[in-house]
Amino acid sequence: MEKGKIIILNGVSSAGKSTLARTLQGRLSEPFYILANDTFCDMSPDKFIDIDAHVTYNTALKGMYHAIKAFSDIGINVIADDVFLKEDNYDRLGECLGLVYDYPVLFVQVTCPLEELRRREIERGDRGIGQGEGQLAVLDPQDGYDITVDTHNNTQEECADRVIEALLYPEKLTAFRMLWLQRINS
Numbered sequence: 001m002e003k004g005k006i007i008i009l010n011g012v013s014s015a016g017k018s019t020l021a022r023t024l025q026g027r028l029s030e031p032f033y034i035l036a037n038d039t040f041c042d043m044s045p046d047k048f049i050d051i052d053a054h055v056t057y058n059t060a061l062k063g064m065y066h067a068i069k070a071f072s073d074i075g076i077n078v079i080a081d082d083v084f085l086k087e088d089n090y091d092r093l094g095e096c097l098g099l100v101y102d103y104p105v106l107f108v109q110v111t112c113p114l115e116e117l118r119r120r121e122i123e124r125g126d127r128g129i130g131q132g133e134g135q136l137a138v139l140d141p142q143d144g145y146d147i148t149v150d151t152h153n154n155t156q157e158e159c160a161d162r163v164i165e166a167l168l169y170p171e172k173l174t175a176f177r178m179l180w181l182q183r184i185n186s
Helices: 017-027 037-042 046-073 092-100 114-124 131-136 156-167 175-184
Strands: 006-010 032-036 077-082 105-111 147-150
Touching: 006 017, 006 046, 017 032, 017 077, 017 156, 032 037, 032 046, 037 046, 037 077, 046 077, 046 092, 092 175, 105 156, 105 175, 114 131, 147 156
Parallel strands: 006 077, 006 105, 032 077, 105 147
Antiparallel strands: none
């Protein structure tokens, strides 16, 4: 069975990943299912979040990375909406790399200017002000993507067009495998 395609959108909070994921889902010519870190973290049991939110959320995210692999294994295409952060106690990117480094992955960095992050956080009202800014320095990786899209200087449709165009050239989608090779060789 052919593996399902995987589009991984990585960027800080309020960069525009969720909106881009929905835009892509509506425009792609074949079905893609969105697996989002917010959705998986929202599944977490409240009483364990109160005890140790970090461990509880990381457990949910580990489940998401395994779900990405499982969907692809049975031929289902996935758009993963995530924020890989460098953390001392859990290597999110390393977990995902180890599971799907040799799968058909398009790794997309989703960005926007800092001023726009701040504006979006205020407008949303469901994020701590400064959350996205605080994540900028610990976003993992800082570079090494197949493509980067800017959701402020380009419309969602233009960003989606770039992602859709990149999918036409699967042989060029090497970022995830290269990151995995760098990690195992270092």
